[in-house]
Amino acid sequence: MKTDITRIDNQGNGFSSALEETKRAAAYAELNPKNAIQLRMLTHEMLCLARSITGEMKADFWIEREDGRFDLHMTTETEMDAEKRALLIRSASSQKNEAAKGFLGRLRDSVEQALATPVDHSQEAIPNDVWADIPSQPVGDPDWDGYERSVLRSLADNVKVGIRGGKVEITVSKTFEA
Numbered sequence: 401m402k403t404d405i406t407r408i409d410n411q412g413n414g415f416s417s418a419l420e421e422t423k424r425a426a427a428y429a430e431l432n433p434k435n436a437i438q439l440r441m442l443t444h445e446m447l448c449l450a451r452s453i454t455g456e457m458k459a460d461f462w463i464e465r466e467d468g469r470f471d472l473h474m475t476t477e478t479e480m481d482a483e484k485r486a487l488l489i490r491s492a493s494s495q496k497n498e499a500a501k502g503f504l505g506r507l508r509d510s511v512e513q514a515l516a517t518p519v520d521h522s523q524e525a526i527p528n529d530v531w532a533d534i535p536s537q538p539v540g541d542p543d544w545d546g547y548e549r550s551v552l553r554s555l556a557d558n559v560k561v562g563i564r565g566g567k568v569e570i571t572v573s574k575t576f577e578a
Contacts, residue, residue, distance in 0.1 A: 449548035454478040499562035
């Protein structure tokens, strides 16, 4: 089964439609209430993660289901820079670019990594008088990668991220027992 494709943008258009489509897919699969909520939460966090990392977003979202396995798919295009690329790849369970398959895929990925523009944070410099108020040690858990990423990692069976040029494909997989 494959749901309808929902178009989502960064103004929030389509976001509630994607959640409704998820709710319909859960009802069609006769998921129990707990699993239905988990599926909606996965959808919500996946879309929020993509929007928070990529910024401008015009994405397509759909769900594919086979037996008890749900694959939530999202594709979007973005102006890729080195920082976005690293954040997206770190979101994947394997921490690898799924689009880099085979020799030519890995070669293309290496070239795209080398050509990714570094982000210039010089305009965001912290004034010297503020540095005195900032602790020298990180506050909190330095391995914490953000709320959306931690929810996806804890609830999903697998998170795949594929990047080719400016096109990003995210697939979140979860299997529910009958």
